[in-house]
Amino acid sequence: MGFTQGVPPDIEPAEFNGLPLMERVRIAHTHWVDHGFGTPKMINVIYLVKVLILQIGIGITLATLSSGFNPLDVGSWWNELIVYQKAILWTMLLEIMGLGGTWGPLCGRFKPMTGGVLYWTRVGGIRLPPWPDRVPGTRGDRRSLFDVVLYCVILANLLLAVVLPGVAARGMADQSVVNPIVVMPLVVLLVVMGLRDKVIFIASRGEQYYPAIVFFTFLPFVDIVVALKLLIVAVWVGAGVSKLGKHFSHVIPPMISNTPWVVLKSVKRAHYRRYPEDLRPSRMASGIAHVLGTLVEIVAPLVLLFSTNIHLSIGAAVLMVCFHLFIFSTFPLAVPLEWNILFAFATIVLFLGFPNQDGFGVTDFSSPFLLALIVAGLVFFPILGNLRPDLVSFLPSMRQYAGNWATALWAFAPGAEAKLDEFIDRPAKTTPVQLESMYEPDVARMTLDLTLGWRSLHSNGRGLFSLLMHHLGEDLENYDVREAEFAANTIIGFNFGDGHLHDHRLIAAIQKRVGYAPGEFVVVWMESQPIHKGTQQYKIIDAALGIIEEGYVMVADEVEALPHLPNGPIPRYTTWRAETGGQPTAGRRTADHHAADHNSPSKPTAAHHTMSEPTADEAVSS
Structure with a gap:
């Protein structure tokens, strides 16, 4: 695979296009084994530059400077909650604008590479309300001026929350947090937007970032940290449980085949039973799926949530950081790169910056009743979505990249x-x-x-x-x-x-x-x-x-x-x-x-x- 030239199937295009559908499929997936999409490596570099500039460069600079820190002095802010809060809000802004996941050629978006903001600021486009017959004021499928204005207000609110200085945290005056008054409107605005158009709510990754915004708005400092830990563990464990089925083994081989740094064909082919005759997952692929995938994604987060041993916590944190960096490096289709970077950062901030044994464990939450309510809320949609997938998107169901999608x-x-x-x-x-x-x-x-x-x-x-x-x-x-x-x-x-x-x-x-x-x-x-x-x-x-x-x-x-x-x-x-x-x-x-x-x-x-x-x-x- 060249830097500027892709690798097409070894057949003349006109001849390929004249073949029956399933023969074309056979040639296409046989080619995929060795070359993935066959995209030039320049495309992967473009994605890396996007993450480095938009999420890490601009995002961290805004989050630190607006919070009173020098962005180059990492030691001064890596474990500051306000910086992590703003990292969430900035990443959410990128996602809801269409500059995060589902961006660019790996998502079939070539000209233009961006969707999102180009679509949702235009009156007349298609919108998809989730319950138009049940929720008043949501009928129809045409994007109105109200929808466009509402969307733009959300963008402005997210940006303001990132750039405005923080305030003293409730319950811990020597710590700063994002001003709850600034993020409070988002609690309402995102719901109204989601009821008008589920596409934009899903694009914002609202199933994960919306609960965080609620925590920012209503909880004191220690409770925010504990609730964020519960949130990220719910995401991890939910995803791990969803990988217990028969689908997930079939995700690993094509993902590895499309990984730009895996250059040995023998390594790629080892993930299939018998190349080229039988391209179902090999035993090695199934082992990787359910040991390095399922087992790690369930056990390590639970260790992080309950461990009071700093060495055990560091080991589990390193494991989860490597887990997300590995997924990042494979450039999976839908390319959720920003999401994986944020979760790797969250692992370090939440579990090493605020260790359980230093007063930030589950038992340190201020109200057992409220804690139970938060846990119930975090597991409600994963449970419902796994039992009745027709009622819940696979994202709130926490089935990220499990192969079990509509x-x-x-x-x-x-x-x-x-x-x-x-x-x-x-x-x-x-x-x-x-x-x-x-x-x-x-x-x-x-x-x-x-x-x-x-x-x-x-x-x-x-x-x-x-x-x-x-x-x-x-x-x-x-x-x-x-x-x-x-x-x-x-x-x-x-x-x-x-x-x-x-x-x-x-x-x-x-x-x-x-x-x-x-x-x-x-x-x-x-x-x-x-x-x-x-x-x-x-x-x-x-x-x-x-x-x-x-x-x-x-x-x-x-x-x-x-x-x-x-x-x-x-x-x-x-x-x-x-x-x-x-x-x-x-x-x-x-x-x-x-x-x-x-x-x-x-x-x-x-x-x-x-x-x-x-x-x-x-x-x-x-």
Whole structure:
């Protein structure tokens, strides 16, 4: 892999593009094993420069100078709570502006590289309220002037909280903290914004930073420190628990393959069972996943939370800092680099700067009742989200990079994808158009299909491709298939692997603006696996017709299938199907078809619904 030149698959682009879909997927994921996305290393350097300048350079400078410290005298401020508070607020500002995760080429964002602020300061764009039928004042999917002003006020409030001097801490007058009066408006503003548009709340990483802001506002000094410890441990342990399933082993091999500093092909291939025939995870990959991943992410944080032995605490802290720096170095898709830097810093500040044995342990919290309330609040969404993933995003569920996400693939009939650019005004064009501005069309298409190869290496990818094969049959080869995470990013300005941001609600909002004919735009969508079940629920969505089929696939079938499905699609078990939803045909647009309710699109009325789950013998075959 060169510094300025990428490494494409070893096949002529025109020849590659003429192959059947699953053969292209096979070539793409075989190439991924050795080269990842094949991006030039210059791209990784750009990401490093972004972190060094925006988060560390500007962020630390503002946080320290505004708190009365010399940014170059690290020893004077590394364990000052106010500096850590401002680091959180600054990182949140970068995230909510679209300058943190989901930025740049590794997220399918080429021109422009930034989404976020370019989208959310424009009146008329698509917004996605979480409960439009239940929360007054949130209906509709159009971004209004009120939404833009509200968003800008949040940006200004976050910046003010960073640059204004602190005040004496409540309960410890010799310590400074961010002024609670300054951050207090954010407690309300972020909730209102989230109810108007869940995309912006998720983009702000509100599931982690919002509780911290609440702590800053209402708690005295010692309680803030203890509550922040509980928060970060809840994130770690929640993520560790979520990795106990069958999906996580499938995350490690493609992540290592895309790591720029792992240059030996033998090391990359060792993470797969038998290159190139069987690209399921090897035993070594599974061991790395569940020992260096799951075990470390559960045990080390609990040690940090309860240990009163400084040497044990230092060892656990070093382990967690290395854990985050390793993830940072792999440049995982969605590139949450700033998040990993902040958590590495938090480990040092909270657990070594404020040791448990010095009066900052859980038992030093001022009120047992309030402590219990905070713990209950921190575990509520992880528990609910793991039991009912349809109700909670995988981020508040604390399932970061566990491989268990809501996911989707988009399939466009010829010419249908171009209608997104024709009818939806936004700062960025579709990903193919962005790539074609830099490469020949054949090269652009081949590059885009590498994302499908990446998806197939994950267990849920086998389920998605199987659903496409079942539903479209022979017509599948007439469709352009896109990874939904990348495609949705160009529509709403953000995606972090959360399929709830591109479910039937987004498809209905797109349909309202474009008016696809039946069969022109088809989506296969799968929910995360509940922790107590071995299934993933799916939906098949036709933009013109709404949801036309529901059912589930078995996770055991997904993890056993080879990534390119040489033995055909895995079974799907249909629990509901619209009578109008048979096999769609790719056709030209003949008339406008708009969803009746673009916020909560209803299923076609002529339908049957099986409430009980069918047996394996009743599985619908293609």
